[in-house]
Amino acid sequence: MNEKISALKKEFPALGARFGGKRLVYLDSACTVLKLSCAAEAQRRHLLGLGGCGGKRSFHALASAMEEEFYAARARVAAFMGAESPEEIIFTAGVTDAANLLANSFPFTPARNEVVLSPLEHNAVFLPFERLAAAGRIKLKVAPLKGLKPDMEALGRLIGRRTALVCFTHASNIFGGREDVARAADLAHKAGAFLFSDDAQYAPTHGGGAALYGADACAFSGHKLGAPYCTGALYVKRALLGRLRPWRVGGGTVEDVSVSGGRYTVKYLGNYQGFEAGVQNYSGLAGLAAALARFEKCGYDNIRAHVSGLVEDAMKALAEVKGIKVLGRREDLLEGSLISLAPEKKGFSVPDFNLFLNHQLKGRFIAVRTGRHCADLACLASGYRETIRLSFFAYNTPADTACFVDALKKYLSLLK
Numbered sequence: 001m002n003e004k005i006s007a008l009k010k011e012f013p014a015l016g017a018r019f020g021g022k023r024l025v026y027l028d029s030a031c032t033v034l035k036l037s038c039a040a041e042a043q044r045r046h047l048l049g050l051g052g053c054g055g056k057r058s059f060h061a062l063a064s065a066m067e068e069e070f071y072a073a074r075a076r077v078a079a080f081m082g083a084e085s086p087e088e089i090i091f092t093a094g095v096t097d098a099a100n101l102l103a104n105s106f107p108f109t110p111a112r113n114e115v116v117l118s119p120l121e122h123n124a125v126f127l128p129f130e131r132l133a134a135a136g137r138i139k140l141k142v143a144p145l146k147g148l149k150p151d152m153e154a155l156g157r158l159i160g161r162r163t164a165l166v167c168f169t170h171a172s173n174i175f176g177g178r179e180d181v182a183r184a185a186d187l188a189h190k191a192g193a194f195l196f197s198d199d200a201q202y203a204p205t206h207g208g209g210a211a212l213y214g215a216d217a218c219a220f221s222g223h224k225l226g227a228p229y230c231t232g233a234l235y236v237k238r239a240l241l242g243r244l245r246p247w248r249v250g251g252g253t254v255e256d257v258s259v260s261g262g263r264y265t266v267k268y269l270g271n272y273q274g275f276e277a278g279v280q281n282y283s284g285l286a287g288l289a290a291a292l293a294r295f296e297k298c299g300y301d302n303i304r305a306h307v308s309g310l311v312e313d314a315m316k317a318l319a320e321v322k323g324i325k326v327l328g329r330r331e332d333l334l335e336g337s338l339i340s341l342a343p344e345k346k347g348f349s350v351p352d353f354n355l356f357l358n359h360q361l362k363g364r365f366i367a368v369r370t371g372r373h374c375a376d377l378a379c380l381a382s383g384y385r386e387t388i389r390l391s392f393f394a395y396n397t398p399a400d401t402a403c404f405v406d407a408l409k410k411y412l413s414l415l416k
Contacts, residue, residue, distance in 0.1 A: 008395070043283045080208060100128045117129065168185075169201070174378050186214065219235070228284040242270070254267070342387055348412070350386050369389040
């Protein structure tokens, strides 16, 4: 293992924890990455050492210190996402919050009221736009799958003069790999539409995001980077940001309120300030900034190489197991951080196997994700009702995969 990866692994205390006397084998990082000690300490320090009100509401020394750290976190996130300016960053509670904000703030018009989705969109992206469609405010189109990837030719045919927005995930949370955001952005832009990309599964093991590939907006979740829960950001290119309408409003979003003739007029602040209503998660964002700084120190090239190696080792080991199917092509999976398995042996129960991993192994339990993974569009399009998902991060080792494969073989041997 690379020295920098070895040093990083030591910063995840949960790896050494025992649950019911059993050792944890954690292969569920696509759901959430275990939390970094430096991120937790940054949040603790911020809460106990500062704990005042930022957001330019107050002007005393404590508030100024809060605001200074708040802006430093914004600048670090902007650099991470590839934004041209920190003012293109809106802090959110994660991708779910970001997608809801974008859906409800987007300037749809009668002439451009269509949203086109890739078939790999997480429910966090799909549902906010589906709700608008159900209310009759927009029309929703979903591109088909082709070999467990978006059918790009079909996607191009769906995008037209009425398309306002294309949603195209950067990395699937069910079938792994990474997707061609640059091509999707080109298709959208040629039709005069904008492109939004979900970076939740891409950012943790690649660094950066879809802004570098032409996306007009993209988002990531801090908890998938070892940072505190309810942290994350939405990047919006300045040309689109100026057209969004503030959705969730309140304190900190208003530039001026006036009254004339018994009617109130509210002028909202521009850029990100019009979209960050209320007191923000200042301490959580301090933790997020600390997590990003730690990964930068390790180097995303090292993280990417390590995770790709884990995926390749896992595919080799799983290829020798009869009774299950690895979904996706080797060359695609190597670009991601996860592998989904579909059972083929008669009598294989995915929920039962999950219980087996948690309760029937001596001295350890294995955490994986089973089910639909909040990827209902992909499940409906592919015909796979549920899968078993192994997902890797910098702290995993080939020994973790070996534990899983051994448990899988044991479970299969019990089936008649």
